[in-house]
Amino acid sequence: MSEVGYVPQNTNVNIDFPIKVIEVVMMGHVEGKRPLFGYGKSEKLCAMGALEQVGMGNFSETKIASLSGGQRQRVMIARALCANPKLLMLDEPTSSIDVTGQREIYELLRAINKNITVIVVSHDISVILEYANTVAHINKHLSYHDISDKKSTFHTHKKEEHFCEIELLQMLGSETCESCD
Numbered sequence: 001m002s003e004v005g006y007v008p009q010n011t012n013v014n015i016d017f018p019i020k021v022i023e024v025v026m027m028g029h030v031e032g033k034r035p036l037f038g039y040g041k042s043e044k045l046c047a048m049g050a051l052e053q054v055g056m057g058n059f060s061e062t063k064i065a066s067l068s069g070g071q072r073q074r075v076m077i078a079r080a081l082c083a084n085p086k087l088l089m090l091d092e093p094t095s096s097i098d099v100t101g102q103r104e105i106y107e108l109l110r111a112i113n114k115n116i117t118v119i120v121v122s123h124d125i126s127v128i129l130e131y132a133n134t135v136a137h138i139n140k141h142l143s144y145h146d147i148s149d150k151k152s153t154f155h156t157h158k159k160e161e162h163f164c165e166i167e168l169l170q171m172l173g174s175e176t177c178e179s180c181d
Helices: 021-026 041-053 069-081 099-112 125-131 165-172
Strands: 004-007 087-091 117-121 134-139 141-146
Touching: 004 069, 021 041, 021 069, 041 069, 069 087, 069 099, 087 099, 099 117, 099 125, 125 134
Parallel strands: 004 087, 087 117
Antiparallel strands: 134 141
């Protein structure tokens, strides 16, 4: 078992390289005994399980270059899951993906987060607020926010040092307190 699975922001592929989805996912196996060349039955079964988990099982024999950006990102998530990580880190997992694809990716990550710790690096705060439980906001300083109770009211008049976009966005939908009036 690997401790960390990683999905990079850029998953551009050479469209001339004839690699199949299943082969990309099997590359996620980072430890264990393997045959001298290729992958064994257990790696293929694990890869197929990961593809099923991300909703890409029917694409296992498809060339990676023919997939959409959202489909490719799902494949890269499956690849990271093949290492059976305790922690899954993703850098801008929805960059260059349409709005529907973004929601699908974040729903998938929410489901994965039931069994694995997921850390997402993103600049899209409004989407993160919808799916995250906690947020580490970095802007010259690190501020940690527990947003599991998304209806909580933030009182900016009590803040002396720090104010960030997360608090601003959460305040837009919440009621103000008597002190804020």
